[in-house]
Amino acid sequence: MSMATTTAPPGVGAAKWEKNLSAHVICPECKEFPPNLEFPGSHETVCGSCGLVLADREIDIHSEWRTFSNDDQNNDDPSRVGETSNILLNGNQLETSIAGGATGAARQLYRAQNKLSSEKNNKALMAAYKEIGALCDGFNIQKIVADTAKYLFKIVDDHKAFKGKSQDVIIAGCIFIACRQCHAPRTFSEIFAVTKVSRKEIGRIYKSLEKFFTAQNIERSVQVGTDQGFKQTSSTKPSELCERFGSFLGLDYRTWRTAADLSDDVTNAGDLAGRSPLSIVAACLYLVSHLAGAPKSAKEISAVVGVSDGTIRGAYKQLYAEKDRLITDEIVAKANGDRANLPQS
Ligand SMILES: [Zn+2]
Structure with a gap:
């Protein structure tokens, strides 16, 4: 278990100590250079040519963590660390917990720990x-x-x-x-x-x-001293609901997208003021689905959006009365529709 070094003659008059880069570890048996070293167990150094153990009981610098994952069943998982701490829980979750199901003093300890607030x-x-x-x-x-x-x-x-x-x-x-x-x-x-x-x-x-x-x-x-954090939630805009309800109804992208735009126009113009956002969404989906030639009945929309079909028809009538202003060429083009598709009620 000896290690030999060959050392070049030290520099003369070197004032400051420097690492001697001319010193090499070699096997005293083979004297091979460069040495054929192997580190089989990571805590010893062995000559790869003759098998002589050059150093042992070295410090193992490998991690020794456990993840407690399912692969651990065969004891082949060498890492030993738990989950990261959960910011949604109090403390840093580094406590030791005592396993239940024991008897005697262990059971009392388990109970005492459970009482901790x-x-x-x-x-x-x-x-x-x-x-x-x-x-x-x-x-x-x-x-x-x-x-x-x-x-x-x-x-x-x-x-x-x-x-x-x-x-x-x-x-x-x-x-x-x-x-x-x-x-x-x-x-x-x-x-x-x-x-x-x-x-x-x-x-x-x-x-x-x-x-x-x-x-x-x-x-x-x-x-x-930060201005970030909880932002007061703004009330829900009808257009934000169009996508979900549109896809529930099986409408294509163009149709619900147009309905969303129309509902924004309707909200901004103040038509249907006083009606709930849901009624506005329902009426717009009803109108645009007809406009696009893939009509959904008031009953179908009512089942998805959750407002009565009477309300939908009532709101639609109001929109229909203003159709010349609301149904712009842009809306028609976006929905790829035809104004003639729109029913009277
Ligand atoms: Zn050797």
Whole structure:
């Protein structure tokens, strides 16, 4: 286990110490140069030509982490590290947790740990996140919206706000606001359909949450001097809803795109003022689908948008009366349609 070095004669009069680059490690048996070294176990150096172990018990600099992944079953996964810390949970999740199912003192320890409030808090949060995740999954809402909803929920939870409200209502409100913040707005009725929280409740919690988040944001911007953060959600524009409802109806891109433009024109011009955005969307989809020669009945649209077919026809009549102004050549060209396709009612 010896190592030999050949050293060139040291430079004469060298004032400062420098690494001697002329020194080489070679095998004392073969004296091969350059040496044929191998590092089989990464903690020893072996001569590749004669097999002499030149150095052993070296420090192994390999990582020794575990990921606890499923491939770990055969003990062939050498990495030993857990997940990254989740910013949606409290603390940095570096605690040791004691496994359940033991007896005696271990069982008592397990129970004592379960009583810790920080752990309990995280468990409640996890349950709420799971609920939000499940609701969003079942509702085809993107992950970014679900994560935003979770983040909003955490702000509420951190401030111990809305203590009297049921968690389901707060979750419904957070999902509703998250959808708007991520520019994928859903209507109260759609949120109601998944969360079973009544429209009235959602409307109420939405207003209070909005106020709460805006107030939080002001506080936070004072603290850290940033103007980023919670932006007050603007009310949903009818054109933002056209894409989703259009694809539910099986309309092609041209048609719903034109309906979106028309609904913007209608909103800006103040036609149908006082009617809900949903009625405007429904009437525009009805009109443009007829214009484009792929008509959808008021009943079909009613089933998707969730306003009565009577309302759709009423709104359409108002639009039809103004057709000379609203149905511009641009709209007709965009929809690739014909004004003659438009029905009287
Ligand atoms: Zn050798």
